[in-house]
Amino acid sequence: MNEIPIIDLKKQYESIQDELDEALKRVFSKGIYILGDQVDALEKEFAKYCNASHAVGVASGTDALTLSLLSCDVKAGDEVIAPSHTAVATIAAIEMTGAKPVLVDIDIERYTLDPNQVEKAITEKTRAIIPVHLYGCSADLTSILQVARQKNIFVIEDCAQAHGAKFQGQRAGTGGDMAAFSFYPTKNLGAFGDGGMVITNNSSLAEKCKRLRQYGWKNRYISEVKGMNSRLDELHAAMLRVKLKYLDAWNQLRRDLANLYIELLQNTEIILPMQPNDCEHVFHQFVIRHPKRDALKDFLYQKGIHTLIHYPVPVHLQPAYKNLGYAKGSLPNTEKVADEVLSLPMYPELTEEQVKFVCECIVGF
Ligand SMILES: Cc1ncc(COP(=O)(O)O)c(C=O)c1O
Incomplete structure (x- = not known):
């Protein structure tokens, strides 16, 4: 691939x-x-x-x-x-x-x-x-x-x-x-x-x-x-x-790909994104969580799969925002999520085969 x-x-x-x-x-x-x-x-x-x-x-x-x-x-x-x-x-x-x-702080699921x-x-x-x-x-x-x-x-x-x-x-x-x-x-x-x-x-x-x-x-x-x-x-x-004119169709393709990811990663230790009943998600990012996120990221990169972290350092711990006065530990859900999130490839033109390959590699990890 x-x-x-x-x-x-x-x-x-x-x-x-x-x-x-x-x-x-x-x-x-x-x-x-x-x-x-x-x-x-x-x-x-x-x-x-x-x-x-x-x-x-x-x-x-x-x-x-x-x-x-x-x-x-x-x-x-x-x-x-x-x-x-x-x-x-x-x-x-x-x-x-x-x-x-x-x-x-944030809701840890949403x-x-x-x-x-x-x-x-x-x-x-x-x-x-x-x-x-x-x-x-x-x-x-x-x-x-x-x-x-x-x-x-x-x-x-x-x-x-x-x-x-x-x-x-x-x-x-x-x-x-x-x-x-x-x-x-x-x-x-x-x-x-x-x-x-x-x-x-x-x-x-x-x-x-x-x-x-x-x-x-x-x-x-x-x-x-x-x-x-x-x-x-x-x-x-x-x-x-x-x-x-294409936005709704593209968003539907994103949802279809997201559902495929979710189906294929169902029985793994990956924490999958939730789709709350009151929300129609448009999967700008498909974000999973894993306690060994950095190792998983490196592993996927070795397989040719590019991922990103949105976002590795929450704003309250960024150097530029020290003036706001938040200590490490002050927003526990935010900090936990920042350590564990990983955004997988997601765009309307991504193919089902590509999603399947990404999931196979994650299962292999
Ligand atoms: C949540 C959020 N807010 C605001 C912005 C800022 O948008 P822009 O980069 O167009 O200034 C972005 C873009 O990265 C974003 O993701």
């Missing part, structure tokens, strides 16, 4: 090359590259796909989070609750606003925010909560939304890994006040460079976000508020519009 990469973006491009090339040509022949009709159309199509009222195209997932927080007036002196078991970007976005990240820990962490200063729908599985939002409503706290969903996922039948990103998506190339819906999107059902938050992404302009050259430059490019928007 040839090497099995963790993801193969070339294969995806080749599968829809003609459509993508046509989309690019249309942008080039029009000659408009920033905030034109492609971004406008993608915003409408993505909002419709998510069943949200508004979508705002921005330059990255990190910016989508930062702009959402700023739209909710999160600022220095405020606290924002988030998991430590996430991409560092989630926490970087909080720090960009000047607010203090308050990191809490790998997302533990609602009980969230409730315990709320103080007078809590302004927002960021549930991260990690690996493509929605966080359990029911009680988080309930307590947030009671206490006037914003809920901003980090959907960077959850395009098309559902929680209780609704698309991820529509339960809270705002949601942030990343179009980083490896995401379930990925651009050919950086990109992101904010969605919301609140028209005044959407309006604020639109101003903030472009120098605080309401009308050209007149800054009503202090903003930044975080725009989505027309070229990316044009290609994302092509890819959006």
Whole structure:
């Protein structure tokens, strides 16, 4: 068997090359590259796909989070609750606003925010909560939304890994006040460079976000508020519009491959990902756990199977975030998971034979 990469973006491009090339040509022949009709159309199509009222195209997932927080007036002196078991970007976005990240532990089976820990962490200063729908599985939002409503706290969903996922039948990103998506190339819906999107059902938050992404302009050259430059490019928007049409089919292929992995690894000592009843998982990553994770990773690498660790060091133990003051041992589920998780190859173009080979090797280990 040839090497099995963790993801193969070339294969995806080749599968829809003609459509993508046509989309690019249309942008080039029009000659408009920033905030034109492609971004406008993608915003409408993505909002419709998510069943949200508004979508705002921005330059990255990190910016989508930062702009959402700023739209909710999160600022220095405020606290924002988030998991430590996430991409560092989630926490970087909080720090960009000047607010203090308050990191809490995860549910050990779902790998997302533990609602009980969230409730315990709320103080007078809590302004927002960021549930991260990690690996493509929605966080359990029911009680988080309930307590947030009671206490006037914003809920901003980090959907960077959850395009098309559902929680209780609704698309991820529509339960809270705002949601942030990343179009980083490896995401379930990925651009050919950086990109992101904010969605919301609140028209005044959407309006604020639109101003903030472009120098605080309401009308050209007149800054009503202090903003930044975080725009989505027309070229990316044009290609994302092509890819959006395939998202559901690609997510279904991911689920089928995940179910095959689960079937073939059923009677091993591997801890398999759960698919909670209230969630339609989109398997951005297929993540297993094993107490000898590093040895398993090396073993698979020797067989030509590439894997990754999402994430080896939780944010609260990262050198850059020492200032937050968390000691080792303070978030036990998060730390255990960081020592044991391993992401196996997962992308819609992965074949059943490749999955079978990966599983045979794991069983051999
Ligand atoms: C959970 C999560 N949040 C935020 C981000 C940030 O997205 P971007 O890389 O587009 O800034 C990522 C991307 O890696 C992510 O996985």
